[in-house]
Amino acid sequence: MTPPRTDYAWLAGTYWYCAAACMPALRTLPGNRFEPVIDQTVWSIAGYADGYFWGVASALVTPAGSEPDASGKNDMTFFASVTPQGRVHITFVHGDGSTTIGTGSIGGQGDPRFEMQMSSGAGPVLVVHWAYMLRVTPDDPQWHRLPGAGVSVEAMVGDIAAPIGINPQSGSRA
Known part of the structure; x- marks a missing residue:
């Protein structure tokens, strides 16, 4: 028997950032x-279903020890799955169509967090990173x-257009 899907609907409309202690990468x-x-x-996270x-x-x-320059940010859309046990697989899609894969889990008692690993890039230039992604709201200093x-x-x-789902039964947007 297939286990029931756990309801992670509370993810819709939330924001997450990389905790300061987890920002170092290679x-x-x-x-x-x-x-x-x-x-x-x-x-x-725009939606869940x-x-x-x-x-x-x-x-x-940003190279370690350098001042960050937000004009160099890399914008993406993403599509993800989460199992009833909280295992997560995310595909980030860059503007040029290339992808980054992130795997990990969501957990935490009362204060959820994602624990993620990713590898991104092509050829000899890659970024590898693991991090705790923490929820952030307008009430937080971060x-x-x-x-x-x-x-x-x-x-x-704030300036990235979210993906729009299509309802296959009616052809309308989800």
């Missing part, structure tokens, strides 16, 4: 080299000034 470079970077990623969620995200990768980005949540994801 970027590989040509010539078998790598450098430490800071990766601030923000998600805006039947074990799937979707939305927009933006990542700002909403107004994200660690590792120096800008607000709205500045990171």
Whole structure:
């Protein structure tokens, strides 16, 4: 018997950011080299249905020790699945059609968080990162000034158009 899907409908309309302690990542470079970077990623979850969620995200990768420049953020849409046990698989779609895959889980007693791993890039230049993604609201100081980005949540994801679902029965938008 197939287990019932757990209802993660509460995810719709939430925002998530990378905790400051989890921003260090690695970027590989040509010539078998790598450098430490800071990766601030923000998600805006637009919707949820039947074990799937979707939305927009933006990542700002800055060489460690450098000042972040939000004009270099990388905007994406994403589509994800979450199992009844809280395992998560997210496909981030960049503007050029390339993808980044993130895997992990959602958990936490009363204060949910995502624990995620990802690898992004092509050829000799990749970014590898693991992080706790924490929920953020307009009442939190991080909403107004994200660690590792120096800008607000709205500045990171507020200008990205969310994916729009189509209802296959009626042809209308979900």
